[in-house]
């Protein structure tokens with residue numbers, strides 16, 4: 398038996414299951430994007446101390462460790478592009494405590510978002526972040542990417558709903574960031590920095606989340622829109638209308654809306670774009686009043702035809718989920734962008750993505766969390782091709798030029814690294830790198846994600862890491878000295894420790 402000595406040493410260092418079978422490696426080498434990894438093993442830790450043991454082992458051996466929940470990220474966030482070991486948290490599904498009096502729940506990071514909602518329903522509570530992937534995505538992954546969903550229009554992203562996180566830093570130390578207190582004003586907030594850090598600062602072992610009371614009534618509205626309705630006006634008019642109880646304002650262009658018709662959807666009026674809305678209310682009478690106010694606001698932006706009403710908004714979101722699945726099956730791998738711009742710039746951004754689609758002959762499917770200016774332009778083009786790269790770059794640059802962001806909810810991952818500095822500036826990048834070095838001095842946590850490679854500075858003192866190679870990895874965020882363009886499926890990775898040969 399030819400047992401890899403590296404894997405054998407991991408098995409000796411930890412108590413949890415270590416797997417190297419090809420099916421498991423194929424599973425953990427990918428996420429929802431085209432990016433592929435090259436892990437040598439997956440490891441299911443037994444408890445938080447076991448996570449610490451794995452981190453200490455990884456530091457001694459200079460081996461990358463990549464935290465993973467469901468692996469549904471869309472920019473390579475959970476893909477082991479630098480090789481090493483995937484830390485599989487998907488088995489940590491415990492709901493350790495639900496405090497109805499304090500509206501808090503403490504859960505394992507592997508708990509699936511939907512399972513948390515089901516556990517909370519009997520208590521009349523829910524966890525508001527509801528990404529489209531909520532049936533598979535884990536709370537640890539939601540925290541890792543600061544995920545959000547349609548209802549974030551009212552409730553905000555995951556960051557707004559995390560009270561504290563127990564985590565293992567890249568030093569191997571166990572810490573708790575945040576507090577159970579409802580109010581807190583202690584310095585720059587480390588917890589906020591951790592949420593959205595894509596497993597690059599530490600690995601969450603327990604998450605305490607805030608909960609909201611379930612509304613008594615949740616209406617779903619489907620509003621057909623004339624083809625060139627100014628979207629900025631729709632978003633701002635709905636936002637400024639008082640007393641609507643709107644919790645979601647979603648937009649589907651005509652191509653995406655078409656997926657809502659047919660066998661898995663419903664008959665819709667016309668062929669044009671759609672607005673999908675959710676209204677929360679205290680009672681049936683209250684919901685009628687709110688619906689009227691929404692109709693009045695819609696009339697002010699051009700009087701779209703009467704909405705179709707779903708008395709239970711979840712019916713609408715289920716149909717929309719099916720439509721997304723149908724679109725996924727139809728388009729396969731593609732450019733799935735995730736930018737946000739100020740509400741007043743939505744139409745200019747739409748015009749820009751249409752120009753990019755024309756120029757690159759890349760069919761465009763646009764949907765948006767309109768109430769937050771968060772746009773998902775999908776382009777039916779090979780995301781690993783030069784054309785795909787041009788499309789991605791043009792979209793991200795256009796969002797920045799309009800005062801927006803390169804990621805509204807999915808993260809930076811491996812695909813958007815070259816554009817990070819344009820958003821946060823050189824000084825901002827230096828601050829991020831300092832935080833990364835402090836939390837993960839040997840750069841073992843999810844290298845090749847989020848942080849652009851640092852320019853080489855030969856004068857810097859070498860790292861105390863036994864192998865010596867870890868310091869370069871910490872600086873660059875990548876053991877190979879920096880992953881400028883992520884590796885697409887099929888292309889050979891650079892050779893490194895902890896990578897399969």
Ligand SMILES: Cc1cc2nc3c(=O)[nH]c(=O)nc-3n(C[C@H](O)[C@H](O)[C@H](O)COP(=O)(O)OP(=O)(O)OC[C@H]3O[C@@H](n4cnc5c(N)ncnc54)[C@H](O)[C@@H]3O)c2cc1C
Nearest residue numbers: 466467468469470528529530535537538541545595596601
């Ligand atoms: C069909 C589809 C629809 C989607 N819709 C949305 C949407 O509406 N909104 C949205 O925001 N996203 C959406 N996503 C993207 C994705 O589902 C979310 O980012 C989700 O939060 C990822 O959860 P996960 O468990 O799959 O995390 P993973 O993909 O496993 O990990 C994501 C990141 O978090 C890190 N991580 C995971 N667990 C931990 C942990 N315990 N400690 C520290 N870091 C950790 C990983 O290292 C990685 O960087 C969608 C994806 C798909 C495929």
